[in-house]
Amino acid sequence: MPRPRSPQLSVDAIIRAALSLVDATGDFSFPKVAKELGVSQASLYNHIDNREHIIELMRGLVFSEFSARRHLDPASLPWDEALRTLAHEYRDCLVDHPRLVPLLVTQTVQDLGVMRIYEDMAIVLGKAGLDLSVIVPAITTVDYLVLGSALELTAPDVVWSPPPGEFPALTAAISGLGSPAERSDAAFAFGLATIVAGIREVTKISF
The missing domain is CATH 1.10.10 (Arc Repressor Mutant, subunit A)
Incomplete structure (x- = not known):
């Protein structure tokens, strides 16, 4: 039997x-x-082992596809192109799992594949001419953008609901704002362009 x-x-x-x-x-x-x-x-x-172990392994799983397919050598591209590529690839790993983001930000990154993303960002930002003292703040700013744009995918269709006749500037700005996915894409594109422009401006300053 x-x-x-x-x-x-x-x-x-x-x-x-x-x-x-x-x-x-x-x-x-x-x-x-x-x-x-x-x-x-x-x-x-x-x-x-525990809950934290599962979260870290989920981080590794989500980013494993990124690690498997990427062939970016940060030194082979202009810094701005390399940074844009890294940010887009980083975000691409999270857009299918936006609800995982709040769990990921609560604990230390240990996965080696994810660590490679941050290593590459550090290389690229150094290549851009940033002083060592501001590389981590710059990486953190990219983190804010990527993680925030992923979280936007979990937002309600209507984020702001101003009373009729009040807050006219906001009302005009949110007219035809689009779906959470459209808002997320637009904010990410604007934010990344702003970061790149900001880095160009900061590197003109003598540290």
Whole structure:
């Protein structure tokens, strides 16, 4: 008589189940992951240490496609083109998982593939002529832009609802603003252009 089939449990299966829950609800828990996989909660601990471990592995999973497909050598492009490419590739990894962003920003980055993104940004910003003392603030500014534009994808269709006849400047500005995806794309493009222009201006200053 064949042995009864049991759910196949692996780190990858656990991480994908947790990510599916985050995509759907914005969070996950060990009981919910276990239920999703049809296993006992205790069995998860044979593969995963704790909640922080799962979050970091989700970070690695989301960015693994980026790491696998990219061939950018930061030294091979003008700094502005390289920075734009990095920012777009970074954002592309998050647009399908915007609800993961609040979890990612709560803990230290450890995944080596993600660390490579920041290493490349540091190289590019140094190539742009930024002083070492402002490279981390510059990287953080790019982070704000990428993470914020991803979060915009979770926003309601109507962000501002001013009363009729009040706040005329805002009312005019938000007329025909578009969907969250359209707003996110427009804000990201504007923000990235602003960052590049700002770096050009800052590098004219003698530190």
